[in-house]
Amino acid sequence: MASAAEQLAANLNFGAFSKATELKKRLWFTLGALIVYRLGTYIPLPGIDPIVLQDIFRQQSGGILGMFNMFAGGALGRMTIFALNIMPYISASIILQLMTSISSSLGALKKEGEAGRKKINQYTRYLTVLIAMLQAYGVAVGIEGMTSSAGPAVGDPGIFFRFTAVVSLVGGTVFLMWLGEQITARGVGNGISLIIFAGIVAGLPHALVGTLELGRTGALSTAFIALLLIGSVAVVYGIVFVERAQRRIIVQYPKRQVGSKMFGGESSHLPLKINTSGVIPLIFASSILLMPITLISITASTDSSGIMSEIASWLGRGSPSYLTLYAALIAFFAFFYTAVVFNPVETADNLKKYGGFVPGIRPGKNTADYLDYVLTRLTVIGALYLIAVAILPEILISQYAVPFFFGGTSLLIAVSVTLDTVAQIQSHLLAHQYEGLIKKSRLKGRR
Secondary structure, X not given: OHHHHHHHHHOXXXXXXXXXXXXXXXXXXXXXXXXXXXXXXXXXXXXXXXXXXXXXXXHOOOOHHHHHHHHOOOOOOOOEOOOOOOHHXXXXXXXXXXXXXXXXXXXXXXXOOHHHXXXXXXXXXXXXXXXXXXXHHHHHHHHHOOEEOOEEOEOOOOHHHHHHHHHHHHHXXXXXXXXXXXXXXXXXXXXHHHHHHHHHHHHHHHHHHHHHHHHHHOOOOHHHHHHHXXXXXXXXXXXXXXXHOEEEEEEEOOEEEEOOEEEEOOEEEEEEEOOOOOOHHHHHHHHHHHHHHHHHHHHHOOOOOOHHHHHHHHOOOOOHHHHHHHHHHHHHHHHHHHHHHXXXXXXXXXXXXOOXXXXXXXXXXXXXXXXXXXXXXXXXXXXXXXXXXXXXXXXXXXHHOOOHHHOHHHHHHHHHHHHHHHHHHHHHHHHHHHHHHHHXXXXXXXX
């Protein structure tokens, strides 16, 4: 079976793609949904002055606002209906996943299968709306206090502006949440990740032009720009290498006799990725850090006491405190999400149930302890890899004002989402070819 699958995978070509009508429909749906998302990032909130906002974001593009604007696909800088992007949904997902580990009732829901998963998803949607309302109100209040040399950002501040801003921002977030779920169900890839991916990729041409402009004006040397591009390619290569790296644990199945025939006696392997959590820790850590720091940065300009300005500088982009918090959150979510997606005790019980065992390890608790030991070591390496990918470019960005799009976080998200999407496309093509082989075999059998 494995050799047949490998042979089919090797034979995937454009001809197979042209015949896979279901896959083409999914791809067109995904592309259409992302186009709708990009169009929404240009619909501004009512009552704001876009010229003033551009001036303000130009002054603060090197800080937290610039990074959050990257995740929002430029929607925050233009203060559009998608300014909050999908981050409230991610924050709600984090809270619900933490609660399933703490609350026995939510933990029981998680074990109920499809019905429990739907219930948890419903709770996540409700919590998303609540978080989006709080964040939208904070953003609306912050915008009212923003001014530049061109004047105030809001021409007519007050209750009516705050109400329309909250409704627009919450509506935009809810729409993106629905759009992401539709992409996951009817398209190709994970909808939430693809929305973030689309925002990052949309800014790459502008970032490249901006970097070349810095070279033209002499702010960055030609040699530095060349090293930056070579370093970006090297980072992409390293990300692909680590994301595909696995620790394969050999699993042996004993022989068993059914009637007069012998079955089993085969050996397989249990693949454990070095970075089991994928890009989730970076997205989670960014969503936890970005919004509070963004609100602090916005309100710092209107704070007469100076406390908010001091906190904003203490948590500024590239500062030791910011980098320490970022690294700690990445490490925490790397271990947390790995524990969510892989349960050593459950895996060991399943192996024991089907007669599988790891050579040299007793089935049951000893196997679970061994898997937990291996997985912990791999997660340590994976967490260090994620921290290096995220933190080292942050230092480069803060020191040399390199665009965020060349940072490790954006490259990791772009590469990881691309790899996952390509893998799903290949699985659809493989399933289509299997269906074709089954149909041919049935036709031959009828003859």
